[in-house]
C-alpha cells in the first residue's frame with residue numbers, strides 16, 4: 001500500500017521531460033544538483049523533523065528551533081559546506097530563526113556599509129558565528145518612515161564615543177528578528193547628532209547587546225521578545241524583539257563609515273554618494289524575497305495540484321468513479337494561473353538577481369545611474385510577488401476544500417509564516433508608492449527629450465502606445481508575444497500618463513501624490529505586471545533544451561498574461577487598447593490553454609523537485625496516498641491519547657446528568 005504511486009497515471013500523461021524542467025526551475029544544472037542534495041540531506045536527518053510544530057508551546061517550540069539551528073551549523077562545519085550549500089541547507093531546514101537575520105541582513109550590512117577596516121574586524125567574527133547579529137531599524141512608533149526614527153547616536157568628542165539613547169517609548173526598537181533572545185550584536189539605525197547639535201539623519205551603528213560570557217544584557221540595555229505572533233508554530237520560532245538604550249556608549253569606529261564618516265574632531269564627512277545607499281541592505285533583501293516568493297507559491301500550488309488530482313467529487317453514474325476535482329474548469333481557472341505565476345515569479349526573480357548584481361558592480365565603479373531603477377524594481381516586484389503569493393496560499397487552501405483547513409495540509413502554517421512578507425522589508429503599499437514616484441518622474445522628463453531606459457524604456461514610445469489598438473481578430477491571435485506585450489505596455493503607459501496629467505492639476509506635487517495615491521498604486525501595479533510578463537517572454541527567447549519543456553513554458557506564459565488581462569479587464573478596456581470583443585477572445589484562448597495545462601499539471605509541480613519533508617503536507621504527498629495518511633494523522637492528535645477526554649468528569653458528565661434530571665422532570 002505504502003509504495004503505490006496514486007499519481008502515476010497523472011505522471012504518465014506528461015508531454016515534456018520533467019528532469020529537464022527541474023533544471024530550468026533550479027536555474028542551472030549545478031543549482032539543481034546542490035538544491036537536490038541539500039534538500040535530501042535535511043529530509044533524511046531526524047533532527048530536522050517538523051511534525052508537532054504547531055502543537056508545541058512557544059518556549060518548547062523556540063528551544064527546538066535553537067536546537068535545529070545549532071545542528072544545521074554543526075553539519076555545515078562538519079561537511080565543509082560552501083556558502084551556497086549552507087544557505088540551501090538552512091532553506092530546507094524550513095524554520096524561521098535568528099540565522100536568517102544574521103546571514104541575511106547583519107552580514108550584508110557590514111559588507112555594504114563598513115569600511116575595509118571595519119569589515120576586517122567584524123566579518124571574521126560573524127562568519128564564524130562568534131558573534132550573532134540582527135538588524136534593528138524599526139521602532140515602536142516608526143517603521144515605514146525610516147527618516148522618522150527617533151533613536152539617537154550623539155558624538156562625545158571627550159571620549160571619542162557615540163552615546164546611543166532611546167529618548168521616548170515610541171523610539172524603542174520593535175520587531176527585529178533574532179533580537180529578542182539570541183543576538184549578541186545589532187546593526188542599530190539611529191539619528192546621528194554631532195557636537196554642534198546638528199541632526200545628520202539616520203545612520204547605522206554596530207552595538208553589542210549581550211555579554212559574550214553569560215548572555216546577559218550589557219549595562220544600559222533593555223531587551224526582550226515582543227510576544228506571540230499570528231498562527232500556531234509559524235513565525236513564532238523567531239524571537240522578534242524589543243530594545244531600549246539608556247545612554248549606551250560605543251567607540252566611534254562602530255558607526256559604519258563607508259558612506260559617511262565622523263572624524264576624531266567631530267567633523268561629518270559625506271562621501272560623494274547618494275544618501276539612499278544606507279538603505280542598500282533593504283534593496284538586497286527585497287531582491288531575495290522575490291525569489292523566495294516563487295518558492296512559497298510553488299509549494300502551495302504543488303500541494304493544491306496533487307490533491308486536486310487525488311480528490312474526486314460528483315460526476316459518477318451508477319456508482320462508478322467520481323470526477324477528479326482538477327477536471328472542473330472552475331478549479332483549473334483558480335489553480336492554473338497560480339501555477340503559471342510560480343514560474344513567472346521564478347524567472348523574474350532570476351532577472352532581478354542579475355539586475356542587483358549589475359547595479360552593485362556599477363556602484364563599486366561610482367556609477368549611480370541605475371540605482372533609482374534598481375530601487376523601483378526591487379520595491380515593486382517585492383510588493384507584487386508577496387501580495388500575490390500570500391493571497392494564493394489562501395486560495396490553495398480553499399482549492400483543497402475542508403482538508404485544506406487541517407494543519408497537516410501544511411497550508412495554514414505556510415500562510416501564517418508567509419503573510420508578514422507583505423509587511424516586512426517595506427509595507428507593500430508604501431513600496432508601490434515608491435514605484436509610482438519613479439514612474440511619475442520618468443513621465444515628467446519625457447517632454448524634455450529624456451529617453452527612458454531599462455524597464456521604463458517602453459515609456460519612450462508614449463505617443464504610439466497612447467494610440468495603439470490591438471489587432472487581435474481571433475482567439476489564437478493572442479498567442480503572440482508581441483501582441484501580448486503591446487497591450488500590457490499600452491495599459492501601463494496609459495495609467496501612468498493619466499496619473500501624471502491629474503498630478504499636474506495640483507499646485508503642489510506632494511498634495512497631488514497624497515490625493516491620487518490609490519490611482520498611483522494601480523499604475524505601479526500595471527508597470528510591475530508588465531515587467532513580469534516581459535521577463536517571462538524574454539526567458540522564452542533562450543535556448544531551452546528538453547522535450548516539450550519550452551512548449552510548456554510558452555503555455556504557462558500565456559496563461560499568466562491572459563489571466564491578468566482577464567482580471568484587470570477594466571483597465572485594458574477602459575484605456576482603449578483592447579475592445580470588449582478582443583477581451584472575450586482572450587478568455588476563449590485562456591480556456592483552451594487550461595486544457596493544454598491539464599495533462600501536464602502534476603508533472604509541472606513535480607518539476608519543483610520538492611521533498612515530502614519540505615512540503616510537510618499530507619495532501620501534497622508525492623505518492624498521493626492521502627486518505628490513509630490523513631486517517632493515521634488524526635490518531636496522533638494529543639486529544640486522541642485518551643478515549644475519554646480530560647475534563648469529562650468536571651464538565652461533560654455533570655452536564656449530561658443534569659439533562660437527564662431535567663428530562664425526568
Ligand SMILES: CCCCCCCCCCCCCCCCCCC/C=C/C(=O)SCCNC(=O)CCNC(=O)[C@H](O)C(C)(C)COP(=O)(O)OP(=O)(O)OC[C@H]1O[C@@H](n2cnc3c(N)ncnc32)[C@H](O)[C@@H]1OP(=O)(O)O
Pocket residue numbers: 094095096100104135137138143144145146147177234276277279280282283289292296371372375410411413414417418423424425426427430434437438441615616
Ligand atoms: C508548513 C509551514 C512551513 C513554515 C516554514 C516556512 C519558512 C520559510 C518562510 C519563507 C519566508 C522567507 C524569509 C525571508 C527572510 C526575511 C526576513 C525578514 C526580516 C525583515 C526585516 C525588516 O523588515 S527590516 C526593516 C525594513 N524597513 C523598511 O523596509 C522600511 C520601508 N521604508 C523605506 O524603505 C523608506 O523609508 C522609504 C523608501 C519608504 C522612504 O524613504 P525616504 O523618506 O528616505 O525617501 P523619500 O520617499 O523621501 O525618497 C527620497 C528619494 O530616495 C529614493 N529612495 C528611497 N529608498 C531608496 C532606496 N532603497 N534606494 C535608492 N533610492 C531610494 C526615492 O525613490 C526618492 O527618489 P527621488 O528621485 O527623490 O524621488
Ligand SMILES: Cc1cc2nc3c(=O)[nH]c(=O)nc-3n(C[C@H](O)[C@H](O)[C@H](O)COP(=O)(O)OP(=O)(O)OC[C@H]3O[C@@H](n4cnc5c(N)ncnc54)[C@H](O)[C@@H]3O)c2cc1C
Pocket residue numbers: 101135136137138141142143144145174175176177235240420423424425426427428429430433517
Ligand atoms: C515578521 C516581521 C519581521 C520583521 N523583522 C524586522 C527586522 O528584522 N528588523 C526591522 O528593523 N524591522 C522588522 N520588521 C518591521 C517591518 O519592517 C515593518 O513593520 C514594516 O516596514 C512596516 O512598517 P510599519 O510597521 O511601521 O507599518 P506602518 O507604516 O505603520 O503601516 C500601517 C498602515 O499604514 C499604511 N501606510 C503607511 N505609510 C503610508 C503612506 N505614506 N501612504 C499610504 N499608506 C501608508 C500602510 O500601507 C499600512 O496599511 C518586521 C516586521 C514583521 C511583521
